[in-house]
Amino acid sequence: MSLFGLLRQTHIFASTVREILETKLLREVSDAPLTLAQLQLLKLMVRDGEHHLTEVAHFLGVSPPAATKNIDKLVGLGLVHRERSTDDRRATLLSASPEGQRLVEEYERKKELLVRPVAERFRPEELEQLTSLLERFAISLLERETPESGFCARCCGYVDSGCPVNWLLGDCAFQKLRGTAVKEKKGVRPS
Numbered sequence: 001m002s003l004f005g006l007l008r009q010t011h012i013f014a015s016t017v018r019e020i021l022e023t024k025l026l027r028e029v030s031d032a033p034l035t036l037a038q039l040q041l042l043k044l045m046v047r048d049g050e051h052h053l054t055e056v057a058h059f060l061g062v063s064p065p066a067a068t069k070n071i072d073k074l075v076g077l078g079l080v081h082r083e084r085s086t087d088d089r090r091a092t093l094l095s096a097s098p099e100g101q102r103l104v105e106e107y108e109r110k111k112e113l114l115v116r117p118v119a120e121r122f123r124p125e126e127l128e129q130l131t132s133l134l135e136r137f138a139i140s141l142l143e144r145e146t147p148e149s150g151f152c153a154r155c156c157g158y159v160d161s162g163c164p165v166n167w168l169l170g171d172c173a174f175q176k177l178r179g180t181a182v183k184e185k186k187g188v189r190p191s
Contacts, residue, residue, distance in 0.1 A: 010137070021111055029106045032077045038070055039107065042079060045096040046104045053092045079103060 022036055034042075037060055044059065045051060051059075057067035071094060074080035079100035083093050096104070119127060 021114065025107055025110050025114070028110060030103055032079075034077075038074060039104075041070070042074065042096055042100050043104050045080065045094065046101050050093045050095045053094065056094060074100070 022039075026034060026036065026039055041056060041059060053064060053067060053071065056071060057064045060067055060070060062070075071080060071082065075082050079097055081095050081097050084091070122130070
């Protein structure tokens, strides 16, 4: 396959995933004008419970005032609860509301219903090979670039403790906030 063909197919794949598995599904489960970053943040809160505003700002890669704006929107939509920390009155704790939990669960349920019949069209070894090749291609691209500041959230919450992106970049938002970040030195892949 030519380089042109490879580039074409990677763009088609990435655009299709973004359009069908993210943007379209998000619009199906919520009438609210949520961004994909806000959905990822909501997924993190559903998965891991309470977070401080400073963690949220770091996760989103924005300043605390910009994070507050995002949180205000999620609170206003009834998707996030905000309360003062009992340990530090200056700190604000954020957590997903029952409505926020429902939205994330519905999003993940619909995504699985959409992907399962597509995956069933492939033999298990083909899916394993595709997964391996996609990982290898992504890591090869990332190795050539200087990582952006802020957390990596490339997996959208599909956390794996042996994530090669985490060992390469060394800053997984989902693992770090959960306290399960890989302890290996940045750039040294775990065996």
